[in-house]
Amino acid sequence: MxxxxxxxxxxxxxxxxxxxxxxxxxxxxxxRHSQTNSNSNQSSVSTESSSNTSSNQTTSGKYKDGTFTSKTVTTPHGTMQVSVVISNGKITNIKILKYPDEESKSERINSQSLPTYQSEAIKAQSANIQQISGATETYTGFTNSLQDALNKAV
CATH class of the missing domain: 1.20.5 (Single alpha-helices involved in coiled-coils or other helix-helix interfaces)
Structure with missing residues (x-):
């Protein structure tokens, strides 16, 4: 018993x-809205053709002044493309030209995470930013696209 x-x-x-x-x-x-290390969970992406508009002026900053457009980066949920504006050698603006928005979940995640990623990249003056939990694919697409544009500005 x-x-x-x-x-x-x-x-x-x-x-x-x-x-x-x-x-x-x-x-x-x-x-949870915790952030993870920006180097964690990087997935591979493929790139497509792009355009690049810039001025030839070089300043004392890290980058050449002008507007630089990234290649289109393909993620599992769609494509991402950004344009970065450099003034006085510093990132002053990041424009999102394309982002995955065909699925309602992707649109919701992107509308919440992309503004944060934009402001963090401007503060960091690079694509080396913190990832937001739950927005891994957006992070990967954004940072790879931004890094491609910044590589053109060097």
Whole structure:
């Protein structure tokens, strides 16, 4: 009789622990807005043709002044392309020319994450920015596209 009671108690404990773990993983896990290392989870992307408009003026900053357009970067959810404006050798503006917006989930994620990625890249003066949890593909497309444009400005 005692073995049955212990067995039932262990089974109930395991069931409760499983339910709590499932709740944390599936419901609370999606609400976290933590950022991960910018070097983690880089996926490969392919590039297509692009255009480049710039001036030949060189300044004392890190980059040449002008507007530089990246190649189109393909992600699993669509294409990404940016244009970066350099003034006095510094990144002053980043324009999103193309981004994945055919799926409602992609549009929602991009509308929330791209403005953050733009402002962080301007602050960092590079494509080396922090990734937002839940926006990995957007991060990969944005940073690879931005880096391509910045490579043209060197």
């Amino acid at each position: 005692m073995k049955k009671i212990i067995g039932v108690a262990v089974a109930i404990t395991v069931a409760v622990a499983s339910v709590i773990d499932g709740y944390i993983v599936f419901f609370k896990g999606n609400q």
